[in-house]
Amino acid sequence: MDIRSYRVLYSEQALGMPAWIIDGIIAATNDKVDVINMSLRFYNNNKMTIEGESYKSIAETLLWKRAIQYAVKNGVTVVAGSGNESLNLDNKKEVNDFLNTLYEPYGISVKGPATVVPAQMPGVINVSASTKWSTQQLAFYSNYGNSAIDVAAPGGDFGEKYAKTNDPATADPNNLILSTWPTYLGTSYELNAGTSMATPQVAGIAGVLKAAHPEYKPAQVTARIKQTAVDYGKKGHDALFGSGEANAYRALEDIKN
DSSP states (O other), rough: OOOOOOOOBBBBTTOOOOHHHHHHHHHHHHOSSSEEEOOEEEEEESSSEEEEEEEEEEHHHHHHHHHHHHHHHTTTTEEEEEESSOOOTTOHHHHHHHHHHHHHGGGGESSSSSSETTTTTTTEEEEEOOOOSSSOOTTTOOOTTTTTTOEEOOOOOOOHHHHHHGGGOOOGGSSSOOOOOOOOGTTTEEEEHHHHHHHHHHHHHHHHHHHHHHTHHHHHHHHHHHHHHOOOOOSBBTTTTTBBBBOHHHHHTTOOO
């Protein structure tokens, strides 16, 4: 199994423009990859006011949809993170209130309902972050939503005591995820947390499923991951874990050859 990387962001703060990511999706699809992992997210509002001027991003939304459709149509399974703002993505007022507080210093006001892109685009597996210590709680930072989340995967956190107290003295780094890290920041790997850590674990399951069954279409890969997820939280599909925590062993177990 080969791995490719596409640079769609820049700087230590991982800044970028949606158009760069959309170009990356198209480039990866043209390179005939099987799975695209996107440990990133934007909030897309159809209506915004920027320094008193109205701005509509309907065209941008259409570009996201067309890029994802192009990837899926060409057999690519797309996986993305739900975001790390502890937001209920089904509650549009909650999301917009958060964004307006965030953008107010820059003279930006959001009006239309917000969507996390690419995670909430049709055809994308939207991943929340579970923890090592609970089958009932997400990581404290993870976004969620009954209509938003497909599956969860371990995203890392500071442990149960920190989740209960929010006291830095109780933080346990053993609950973090060892993840790849830019070498220009000093190392190849770093202990970290976020839906950005959860997402590639689901993408990895998608990859081994495709390796086992190259004929699987994205919908079949997605269905298998959801059907074999470990049912955490409320029984059945729920707002925190979606279908449950994705599990590589169960996804491959008893798979028809």
